[in-house]
Amino acid sequence: MSQKPFMAGKKNSSLDRVLGRLDTLDSVNLANLVQRLARERGLFEEIFNTLQEGVLVITLDGEIDYANDAAHRLIGLGEDELAGQTLWRLIPGLRPSLGGTLEDDTAAAMPVVAREFELTYPEPRTVRLYMVPFRGEARGDARRFAVILTDVTRDKHATAQQLEDERTSSILLLAAGVAHELGNPLNSLTIHLQLITRKLKKLKTSKDTESLVESVDICRAEVARLDGIIAHFLEAIRPQPPDLAELDLAEVLAEVLRFQQREFADRRIAVEVEASGDLPVVMADRNQLKQVFFNLAKNALDAMEPGGRLKIRARADDDSVFLLFGDSGSGIKQEDLVRVFQPYHTTKPGGHGLGLMIVQRILREHGGQVGIESKEGVGTVVTLQFPRKDRRVRMLGGGVPPTW
Numbered sequence: 001m002s003q004k005p006f007m008a009g010k011k012n013s014s015l016d017r018v019l020g021r022l023d024t025l026d027s028v029n030l031a032n033l034v035q036r037l038a039r040e041r042g043l044f045e046e047i048f049n050t051l052q053e054g055v056l057v058i059t060l061d062g063e064i065d066y067a068n069d070a071a072h073r074l075i076g077l078g079e080d081e082l083a084g085q086t087l088w089r090l091i092p093g094l095r096p097s098l099g100g101t102l103e104d105d106t107a108a109a110m111p112v113v114a115r116e117f118e119l120t121y122p123e124p125r126t127v128r129l130y131m132v133p134f135r136g137e138a139r140g141d142a143r144r145f146a147v148i149l150t151d152v153t154r155d156k157h158a159t160a161q162q163l164e165d166e167r168t169s170s171i172l173l174l175a176a177g178v179a180h181e182l183g184n185p186l187n188s189l190t191i192h193l194q195l196i197t198r199k200l201k202k203l204k205t206s207k208d209t210e211s212l213v214e215s216v217d218i219c220r221a222e223v224a225r226l227d228g229i230i231a232h233f234l235e236a237i238r239p240q241p242p243d244l245a246e247l248d249l250a251e252v253l254a255e256v257l258r259f260q261q262r263e264f265a266d267r268r269i270a271v272e273v274e275a276s277g278d279l280p281v282v283m284a285d286r287n288q289l290k291q292v293f294f295n296l297a298k299n300a301l302d303a304m305e306p307g308g309r310l311k312i313r314a315r316a317d318d319d320s321v322f323l324l325f326g327d328s329g330s331g332i333k334q335e336d337l338v339r340v341f342q343p344y345h346t347t348k349p350g351g352h353g354l355g356l357m358i359v360q361r362i363l364r365e366h367g368g369q370v371g372i373e374s375k376e377g378v379g380t381v382v383t384l385q386f387p388r389k390d391r392r393v394r395m396l397g398g399g400v401p402p403t404w
Contacts, residue, residue, distance in 0.1 A: 054127075054149030062088040062095060062403070066143065074127055075151050076119070092115060094129070116152065125153040188228055191219050242285035243366050246389065249277040249323060250314060252286060256293040260301075268306045275314035282386045284322055288362045296325045296356040296382055303329025303380065320368075321388060326381040332374035340372060 054071030058064050064085050067075075072082060075090060088095040094113070113131040118124065130148045176240055196216055203209050248274075257264075257271060264271055300310045304327055313324045332340065340358045356372075363370045367387045374380040 009044055020181050056147035058145045060143055062086040121344055125151055126156045127322045185268050186223055188225050242288055244283040246281045247284045250279050253291050253293055256290050260297055270309045272311045279314055280316050280388050283389050284366055292359050292362050295359055300327035303327055321386045323384040328379045331376040337374055
């Protein structure tokens with residue numbers, strides 16, 4: 001009885017007709033047929049190995065008969081390691097419960113399986129699996145499964161990021177309305193505290209009046225602090241689009257550091273800047289960049305004890321310009337590091353937790369990225385990445401690993 005190989009194309013093709021009278025072929029025609037089958041096999045192997053999806057063929061018991069290159073990459077095993085392996089062992093809990101018996105010769109009685117699972121080797125990722133039964137005529141009517149593996153790690157991350165962005169956006173919009181409404185009572189409090197202060201000044205000085213003046217001053221200071229928090233918040237969620245112009249990052253940085261020079265000197269903080277004179281220009285908003293540099297320098301200043309050191313290094317490659325801010329401060333705990341760009345997350349007493357969020361937002365609006373690396377007791381490095389003027393591209397999400 002003749003056997004037909006798995007091939008694409010029309011039924012009753014010329015090759016089918018040749019196979020139909022296989023027993024009548026002479027040695028020359030048989031050799032030609034073998035060569036043709038080898039070419040067909042090589043073609044299909046090449047096609048399957050160009051696919052990004054992993055393709056497996058397994059027996060009813062889960063033994064792997066075939067795997068393309070993408071399947072080897074996804075599972076993390078080479079050809080020699082994967083051959084003869086049982087898929088149920090590689091992916092525990094995957095083995096389907098068969099609807100029919102082992103003697104049942106209908107593929108329709110066997111289940112179709114679709115699920116997602118996580119792999120940790122050779123790297124953490126999420127894989128979507130689709131497994132469908134078919135009849136493998138090339139092996140004496142043995143029933144087998146075709147398994148398609150698709151790496152959906154990026155899709156999962158993108159979906160999770162989109163949901164998080166939508167959640168954050170909803171919260172911020174709600175909070176923006178609340179913040180706006182808080183402005184009116186705060187203004188009223190400020191006015192009435194000023195009136196109380198004026199009346200107290202007209203009263204005869206005594207211990208009681210001095211105590212009241214002190215209390216009013218504290219209240220005014222707290223109202224001013226709340227007003228500042230609201231202003232920072234509204235600035236963070238209602239950003240102005242950048243007014244882009246050619247800028248020299250080193251020049252803007254020097255201007256900010258001159259403004260903060262006295263504060264660094266009072267804390268005995270040494271500031272070192274390494275920037276070459278031929279640093280490429282970037283397209284940026286001068287005022288927004290000053291705000292970014294000021295926030296990062298202030299964060300570094302607050303993180304360091306007197307006698308610390310802030311080192312700022314500028315470099316460039318063919319695509320980007322980088323600024324690295326490295327301090328010798330107390331560092332950030334690993335559990336806090338993943339939340340540094342979240343609104344209101346702060347480890348500083350009196351901090352509003354919006355500085356790094358504003359920095360990230362401004363960098364994204366400029367088509368750049370911000371990354372942060374920190375170690376407790378050693379310090380923190382913040383990396384700003386700007387696209388060069390002739391290589392502008394809008395980057396979404398993620399951070400760049402700092403290089404010191």
